[in-house]
Amino acid sequence: LTGESIRVPLGDRSYDVEVGRGLLKEWGARLHACGARGRVALVTSTPVDELHGETARRSIREAGLDPLALSVPDGEAAKTPAVAAELHERLLDAGAERGTWVLALGGGTVGDVAGYAAATFMRGVPFAPAPTTLLAQVDASVGGKTGVNLPRGKNLVGAFHQPELVLVDLATLDTLPGRQLAAGWAEVAKAALIADAELFRYLESSVDAVVERRPEAVSRLVASAIRIKAEVVGEDERDLNGRRALLNFGHTVGHALEGAAGYGTLLHGEAVAIGMSVASRIACELGFLSPEDETRSRSVLERLGLPVRLPAVSVDAVLERLKHDKKVREGRVRFVLTGPIGVASLHADVPHSLVRDALASLTSAGDGMTPSHGEPHP
């Protein structure tokens, strides 16, 4: 099996993200090599279980481990405090101990709730996700963010809990619906836009290969995005010094949009694509990003099949949601802006009116591509 290991450098909590095609067949052996023993809890959802459960369980059993299957609902319905509590109960039923590993096989929601359950079970048990969506592979599974949603917002309850090992089997992307795949590419584009101009040029030049799921392009882009994320997380594990906050490019508006549109309407990556489109608009207005680079940023997203304009939601509903964003500090919304492509910075002083105008210009009816330089923003 070909593949590569990407180290997330976090001192005594460092771990590897292993990336390659067909790695799921080796999951058990690699878990065992990292210290897993005896009974392990395997959290998954029914659709993922049908596709990959048997491969995973066989690999786990072949390594001498004893997988206990725990099923969670599909999609965001899994990310609730009640599901995490149910996982705890089932872990107790199974006699789980402080050394019992929790594995997650599935997309970001499976990983988030399983990771949160692992983080809070007996003050934390070992966690190892094998993400099966592109979004989870390049983003959610690296960095230790776990959590569940409350009715008032996403990820309002959660914990940092670094995994022991992340296994990225690129073959799981073969069965991923195109819409979900595109949503994952949004995070890859994000990584390039905030940190790697060269990777962005490669993405621009290989959009066709990406859309056709050609293994070489997929592999290079996924590994590069993970490498960027690993580096940022290594510098700012707990999102404290501003470095990790740059990964939130597109997420401030993205999260607000997901909520305003009704969770489940937009995929996370789609909401982030729109959020990046809005942030690029703002960055251009403020003079950080050239009009050409604003266009390039948006164009790649569109060519990847992603939305770059607001769905049918009111601008006011989005603005109201922004107020409750976790990234709010002392009442001010913080925006990540790019400029030039490959460089990102954090801004706490974006005028409210500019945010409103950018949102309004990118409603489905609006013409977001017409810059409005020079307008006053009191």
Next chain:
Amino acid sequence: LTGESIRVPLGDRSYDVEVGRGLLKEWGARLHACGARGRVALVTSTPVDELHGETARRSIREAGLDPLALSVPDGEAAKTPAVAAELHERLLDAGAERGTWVLALGGGTVGDVAGYAAATFMRGVPFAPAPTTLLAQVDASVGGKTGVNLPRGKNLVGAFHQPELVLVDLATLDTLPGRQLAAGWAEVAKAALIADAELFRYLESSVDAVVERRPEAVSRLVASAIRIKAEVVGEDERDLNGRRALLNFGHTVGHALEGAAGYGTLLHGEAVAIGMSVASRIACELGFLSPEDETRSRSVLERLGLPVRLPAVSVDAVLERLKHDKKVREGRVRFVLTGPIGVASLHADVPHSLVRDALASLTSAGDGMTPSHGEPHP
């Protein structure tokens, strides 16, 4: 104000435990010096609020902070997932952000649930407890263990979340009922028994002063116990290398007893005192602890007003509970044993029959003071 600062050495998560009489009047200023700003959530229970709430709030306000009072039930009733969830809701109601500090004013249960709520709100917000019971001052408030109970056991759900500052106002002990105070001295005796023979001799020589609450003895013992805990936590933050596990001396049987007797029947410190008595019995049987030191260990506890024999519970019920202890690894109960006084070690191989005999010999009817050296324990 006199007082001293004890550093808990945890790299970029290091913090100070400030110990002295009357420190609560300076809480606000010290929180501000550590970075607290604006609105802070002050979690407390009604009885503690009546005694110390006004002093705390005035101090917080004088430092320019805005305390939001959040009340939790008194005692173990506070340590439930539902109370933690309610704290989250109230934090959201109040517009809490990722930088909002959560303060805890009260005993261990207030600190545990407030700390857990802080650990899991938006993946962790700053936490600063001012423990008002001796038990919480010398034990629970240092080291970052937070959690809530499930019907099946204590602290089954929780997280490690180091505080920013721990404020120990020894004057809060003046109003503490004698039984609760004694329960706290159990943890001080524990610290001496596992790590500091000289401190144990001082404790033996000053039991009368301790029982009379003489400030000098109280201050020296509390600070010494915190120093021991800080050192152990600094070496083994997450309870991984066995060092921190030594702090569980008396806790293995203690936790089982608390549950078997019905939560609330025994105070935690009382259960730990009995647990230490049982562990000393086992250590003597195994030849680690001399019969004289077994007697000294138990005698200090009794003179402090602590129980050293099992209450009216069946030995089988205690043994059954032991199986579900968090400290179980691969099915084996791990015991911390002392020998000689001031030195502790971890044992995973204590024969089941020996545990049973030690428990049986220390039932209220039994005669635990008669050693039974030489009996076989297959």
